Amino acid sequence: MRTATINHTAIAYLDSAPGAGTDRVLLLLHGHAFDKSMWDRQVQHFGALGWRVLAPDLRGFGESEVTPGIVYTEEFAADAVGLLDALKVPSAVVLGYSMGGQVAMEIQHSHPERVRALAIVDTVPQAEDAAGRRRRNTTADRLVAEGMHAYASDVLGVMIAAYNVQAKPEVAAKVLEMIRRSPAAGSAAAMRGRASRRDFAETLAAVTVPALVIAGADDAFDGGAAARMHELMPHSTFVRIDGAGHTPSMEQPEAFNAALEEFLAKL
Template identity: 90%
Template sequence: MPTATVNDAALAYLDSAPGADTDKVLLLLHGHAFDKSMWAGQVEHFGALGWRVIAPDLRGFGKSEVTPGIVYTEEFAADAIGLLDALKVPAAVVLGYSMGGQVAMEIQHSYPERVRALAIVDTVPQAEDAAGRRRRNTVADRLVTEGMQAYASDVLGVMIAAHNVQAKPGVAAKVLEMIRRSPAAGSAAAMRGRAARRDFTETLRAVTVPALVIAGADDAFDDGAGARMHELMPHSTFVRIDGAGHTPNMEQPQAFNAALEEFLAGL
């Protein structure tokens, strides 16, 4: 598995077409306590359609180097851009899921020239309020002291739709194992960084590139956030995925891939 040293950290990543000279590059950013393996279906599907698909393990997750303490959203964004630099990719379609969606919005905010198009999956643009910051820091402390096992079991029923825990046991098992193997120190550092993230509302208002917002119809965290982000961006499309919760690309991969494929075909 390839790695690249970016901003003094070794990042593991998947690349469906190493070294390919193409403007059809899709950068996939995973969510909290997940890793690049969540995108296996998309790497295969879109790679077969001629896209160069790059999916890193963000700092502190998967096989990438762990930075303990706190890692801010700005650092994840800088790492993603550093990886594109290392791979000589000038611009990409940037797709982020959940925490990765906030990283994608940070990339749009700080490095807009690197974003050919923006896709956001099951996330929210608002900064945390005081209660949210306390909650995230409390969870981070718990991850360090208790590890990932109990946390994984606790959040499984919101990471995918509760009905899919029983209806799609293979998906549930993959999500559970992915969270369980996530490094506790890296997960805690990211959780603390998310507590301090910026508000991206105005960033979205200023987006001029094509944009796609995807939300699982049964996402426990959404509460209309996907539709509101679509309203903020003048050149955006909104797709709701039926039968999916917070992780539609794994719960309903055919519908997810179809929505993303249609978006990419229109670029």
């Protein structure tokens, strides 16, 4: 684990090949209440294929410094770009999962020149409506008041497919532990910031780089969002992963890695 001070904040990150070249860089952005360890299988696989894999803990998560209160999607994106700057990486394949997918879309919106290709996994592009904003802010208040343990148990069966809680106990245990150790103040700050994120429809429609959309076949949060993103982006590929819910990179890592590997091979 390495640490860099980005935007006055200590950001922890994994670099699979420190000091290596910058022409084959894969930037992996985790989801809410997760951390960089969700990408262990991807770091190993794509590092072995010669990709320099960067996996930061977004601020407020994992081993990165917590900013209490509220952290906006734009701030997460600025941190990710700042990490690329610190490592002198001009552009990367940017892959974001769930909340990290919204961060990836924000990078595409604000710094498109840093995105060699865009991969979005199990996220939604639209802004929150009034009910969604209330729900996120209420959840943020709960996290601060109660901590992460009860919340982790409540959401486990939607963060991965309910059937995989039983079928893949090692995956369920890792997801549960990740969420439980997530700093409550950081998780709440991100939840509040997501409540006011922008709508990314115009951003996606303007994407000219190669793009990949991946969704678990049984993602409880999808509601057709993955198909809409694929339709919005003119140069995109859509892959649905069977036997997975919201977190296919952990539930079905072999199928997920194969889909991403095929996409990267065409760049």
